[in-house]
Amino acid sequence: xxxxxxxxxxxxxxxxxxxxxxxxxxxxxxxxxxxxxxxxxxxxxxxxxxxxxxxxxxxxxxxxxxxxxxxxxxxxxxxxxxxxxxxxxxxxxxxxxxxxxxxxxxxxxxxxxxxxxxxxxxxxxxx
Amino acid sequence: xxxxxxxxxxxxxxxxxxxxxxxxxxxxxxxxxxxxxxxxxxxxxxxxxxxxxxxxxxxxxxxxxxxxxxxxxxxxxxxxxxxxxxxxxxxxxxxxxxxxxxxxxxxxxxxxxxxxxxxxxxxxxxxxxxxxxxxxxxxx
Numbered sequence: 001x002x003x004x005x006x007x008x009x010x011x012x013x014x015x016x017x018x019x020x021x022x023x024x025x026x027x028x029x030x031x032x033x034x035x036x037x038x039x040x041x042x043x044x045x046x047x048x049x050x051x052x053x054x055x056x057x058x059x060x061x062x063x064x065x066x067x068x069x070x071x072x073x074x075x076x077x078x079x080x081x082x083x084x085x086x087x088x089x090x091x092x093x094x095x096x097x098x099x100x101x102x103x104x105x106x107x108x109x110x111x112x113x114x115x116x117x118x119x120x121x122x123x124x125x126x127x
Numbered sequence: 128x129x130x131x132x133x134x135x136x137x138x139x140x141x142x143x144x145x146x147x148x149x150x151x152x153x154x155x156x157x158x159x160x161x162x163x164x165x166x167x168x169x170x171x172x173x174x175x176x177x178x179x180x181x182x183x184x185x186x187x188x189x190x191x192x193x194x195x196x197x198x199x200x201x202x203x204x205x206x207x208x209x210x211x212x213x214x215x216x217x218x219x220x221x222x223x224x225x226x227x228x229x230x231x232x233x234x235x236x237x238x239x240x241x242x243x244x245x246x247x248x249x250x251x252x253x254x255x256x257x258x259x260x261x262x263x264x265x266x267x
Contacts, residue, residue, distance in 0.1 A: 034142065036140075037138050046182045046186070049213075052181070067217070068215075069214075071214050073212050
């Protein structure tokens with residue numbers, strides 16, 4: 001499932017090739033909140049990781065795979081009610097056979113996620 | 128095999144329930160499984176589970192171990208936990224729809240409601256992913 005237009009909507013994007021600043025709006029009616037958690041909608045941290053992957057795909061123009069996450073800190077609990085809009089800053093640098101990705105998700109109040117890892121071009125296996 | 132309904136051990140529900148069963152459990156950790164079914168929320172357009180789905184499965188596997196300990200200690204419902212940190216996650220391959228993941232959770236130090244753990248996920252004989260994680264389980 002691509003999360004864009006389900007879990008979040010992209011409001012704006014400014015990029016210079018090696019970095020990007022994205023503004024997104026969380027969708028409060030997204031079906032993930034039926035199960036995470038019933039009557040207590042909380043953003044799954046892994047959906048923020050998937051959001052960073054999708055935004056990095058926009059930045060690079062290729063489908064990517066997450067090869068490694070060096071460190072991802074989820075520093076505050078996010079909910080679509082308390083942080084309806086978020087800023088995602090992504091900076092890329094070269095890595096062996098891929099890119100090193102540094103990302104931060106925040107709003108004016110607080111930082112929700114700090115992320116560092118490596119992604120590589122997706123090569124679907126043929127089976 | 129532990130015959131409890133997984134929903135008594137983790138608070139997540141469809142479409143975010145990413146663990147089928149707790150296979151065994153001890154003080155040092157446990158083992159879980161998940162069969163990746165059609166319609167799984169984290170499948171990409173080629174029928175592969177995305178890394179986020181694997182991470183959620185590992186986190187819920189740890190949550191099931193913690194839930195089992197909490198229920199054994201008398202809790203009426205499983206605790207709601209949050210991922211605090213992911214470190215040294217390596218994804219070796221993306222599993223496909225129809226495959227069954229088997230995950231081993233090894234618990235580490237616990238302090239102030241934060242538990243350090245290691246998770247390793249395999250499908251068949253192949254390593255899918257391994258990671259360290261910190262899970263925050265607020266105590267009542």
